[in-house]
Amino acid sequence: MSQDVSIIIPAKNEFASLCLLLPALRKNHPGAEIIVVSDGSTDDTEKVCVTHNVVLLKHPYSMGNGAAVKSGARAAHGKILVFMDADGQHNPEDIPRLLSKLQEGYDMVVGARHSNSQASLGRSYANKIYNWLASWMVGQKIDDLTSGFRAVHADKFRQFLYLLPNGFSYPTTITMSFFRAGFTVTYVPIFAGRREGKSHVRIVHDGVRFLLIIFKVGTLYAPLKFFFPISLGFFFTGLFYYLYTFISYRHFTNMSALLFITSVLVFLIGLVSEQITVLNYKDSEK
Incomplete structure (x- = not known):
């Protein structure tokens, strides 16, 4: 893999999954810049990053998934940014598939989760509603509005950093921003595995917040x-x-x-x- 690629991984207390993910990334993508953004982690995230010689950025306290993504994007040196979760859901072997689509001329390529991918029934239905609404807004089929696994040109991504929220809805914001700005977006089907460790999504609190994504979709695009x-x-x-x-x-x-x-x-x-x-x-x- 070219050294022009930076892989950005926001992480909050994901030591166990990083122990598996980082060596797999080093093995499959030895030329890539790997950046782990520790969002106020209190476990041994720093230790595993030092062991595998990856770039570590640290937030002094938890600022949110979107804030970690923005920190990684600002620090990355690659012309292409690849974002993936630290919880083991995303397969490093899928990265070349995203990059190959990017080379076809697309501005952003998103890994669209298979319907059988790990998710609760409620979240599955919610994602279908988000996808349907966003597809109606932009006039094109959107396969996965909230996926955090994506490859994008760094210069175009950084144009919208000021719009990105600090929370979990950054994928929605960047996707709709790209459509609104006239950039090209496509989707590659992936299978998201079962996450390692405990989810940081709180059902009631984040359920209300994800409901607001519906309104954000409308206000961001049209x-x-x-x-x-x-x-x-x-x-x-x-x-x-x-x-x-x-x-x-x-x-x-x-x-x-x-x-x-x-x-x-x-x-x-x-x-x-x-x-x-x-x-x-x-x-x-x-």
Whole structure:
């Protein structure tokens, strides 16, 4: 593998899985720069990184998966960045498949998890909803919106560092940013194995946060396309309610007025969001 490739691995207390992952990466990709970003780890992550002679970046406290990704991207020297999880889900042998697709002219290649890959039933359905919504927004099929396994050109990725959140939803943000900026994205099917160690995703807290991904998808790509149907929903609800009350009581109710006003406000919010979105991408390469 070329020395122009940097493999970035955000890690939080993943000593056990790194003991297996790092030697496999060294064996299969000896020419690559390997960067482990320890996000406030309290285990022996530093020790295993020294043993396998990889670059170690340390956060003094846990800042989030997205923050670790950004730290790794800033420090990497390669022209191509490969991001993968430290928990053993991603197979180092899949990296050449991502890179070969990148060489075909794509700007970013994402490893799309197989339906039988390790995941809870709830998360599986949630991912299907995310993928469907994102596909509708961009007008192209998106196989895996939230996958953390991807290869991308470093110069293009760094353009959007300021947009990336510090939490777990960075894959959604960077994917929609690439589509919005007119960069090409493709997917390569992978099988994500069962993770080693304990998951850092909290069901209730992160369940609410992942729900917000749905709104982020809309606001990152085409806010008006997201807000306009909501505005229409309020408008027609108000219209039907008005017709009902007019026929029944012969007057215009406060509820009808509230629904019409809400419809207008949601539409205006969509217009403003659309203009802000344009400003976010005004400096991206075409």
